[in-house]
Amino acid sequence: xxxxxxxISRTALVVAPALLGCVLRHxxxxxxxxxRLTEVEAYEGAxxxxxxxxRGRTARNAVMFxxxxxxxxxxxxxxxxxxxxxxxxxxxxxxxxxxxxxxxEGEKLAWARRDARGVVRRAVDLARGPARLxxxxxxxxxxxxxxxxxxxxxxxxxxxxxxxxxxxxxxxGVSGAGGDGELHPWRFWLAGDPTVSAxxxx
DNA sequence: GAAACGATTTGCT
DNA sequence: GCAAATCGTTTCT
Numbered sequence: 001x002x003x004x005x006x007x008i009s010r011t012a013l014v015v016a017p018a019l020l021g022c023v024l025r026h027x028x029x030x031x032x033x034x035x036r037l038t039e040v041e042a043y044e045g046a047x048x049x050x051x052x053x054x055r056g057r058t059a060r061n062a063v064m065f066x067x068x069x070x071x072x073x074x075x076x077x078x079x080x081x082x083x084x085x086x087x088x089x090x091x092x093x094x095x096x097x098x099x100x101x102x103x104x105e106g107e108k109l110a111w112a113r114r115d116a117r118g119v120v121r122r123a124v125d126l127a128r129g130p131a132r133l134x135x136x137x138x139x140x141x142x143x144x145x146x147x148x149x150x151x152x153x154x155x156x157x158x159x160x161x162x163x164x165x166x167x168x169x170x171x172x173g174v175s176g177a178g179g180d181g182e183l184h185p186w187r188f189w190l191a192g193d194p195t196v197s198a199x200x201x202x
Numbered sequence: 203g204a205a206a207c208g209a210t211t212t213g214c215t
Numbered sequence: 216g217c218a219a220a221t222c223g224t225t226t227c228t
Contacts, residue, residue: 041209050209052224060224078222080210097209119212131210173209 001158005149008156009068009088012042016096017166017188019085021159023104026137028153033106033137035127036159037098039189039196041171043084045093050174053093063145064093071154073134073144080131083139085148085156099172099187101127102195103136110136124194167191172199 003022008015017040025034043051045064052061052074063072064086072084072095084095103110103126110126113135120126127133134140146152168185189196 043209052209055225058225074209075223077208077210077220079212079220082209084209099209129210171209 003149003156003158005067005069008085009090011089011092012044012087012094012096013186015085015087016040016042016186017168019096019098020166020188020190023157023159024098024101024137024148025105025155025157026139026153027155028138030112030138031106031109033110034104035101035133035137036104037101038193039100039187041097041099041174041188042186043095043097044186045095050171051093051095053095057093061093064095065091066145069147069149071139071143071146071148073139073141075141076131081134081140082130083134083137083143097130098133099130100189100195100197101133101136102193103127109138113138128195129197165191169199172197 019037019040023034023036025032045051045053048054053064057065060074063070067090068086068088070086072086073081076082083098087094087096114120114126127136146154148154148156166188168188170185171187
């Protein structure tokens with residue numbers, strides 16, 4: 001079943017765990033690649049010191065202040081890309097960072113994209129990590145602002161797996177996520193899933 | 203106009 | 216296990 005705009009118009013803390021098990025699919029000229037999300041992180045916009053939106057709206061993070069359901073893609077360290085799904089309510093600038101997933105369709109194409117950039121040994125590593133997930137899906141800065149609910153070749157469908165297996169904990173690589181990790185357990189993942197990235201303290 | 207920094211990945215010791 | 220790579224955005228002078 002396809003998710004509705006209303007489903008992802010709630011605050012990131014509600015949307016993030018709901019996204020676990022959902023499948024994000026990207027159709028391109030080369031073919032489709034679909035990823036079942038296994039790990040995400042919530043970013044609460046202007047109130048969250050770890051968010052790019054913390055210091056207000058800028059040219060880069062403008063998408064996060066827009067409507068829910070759009071992708072916020074940005075370049076990190078000049079080398080990698082990371083993807084967020086913008087949540088609601090409008091103006092809150094809350095978003096969910098897609099950290100890892102399992103390639104469930106178009107694995108061959110995902111491998112081809114990966115081979116051109118580096119070396120990954122196992123299939124579970126194809127989308128294990130924010131930047132790898134982006135590569136596997138074939139997303140780049142050109143998809144910044146793309147709508148996952150309409151056009152853009154993107155579709156988001158609800159997963160068959162419930163949130164029962166979901167766990168939460170401190171976010172990764174975010175200053176401020178370590179000390180208040182227990183107060184802000186805004187990282188969610190599917191317990192026991194091999195495609196969940198290894199935890200590294202901030 | 204210049205400098206510092208970052209929601210990571212990869213490769214080498 | 217640790218450090219380098221690399222560049223756009225943000226912030227300070």
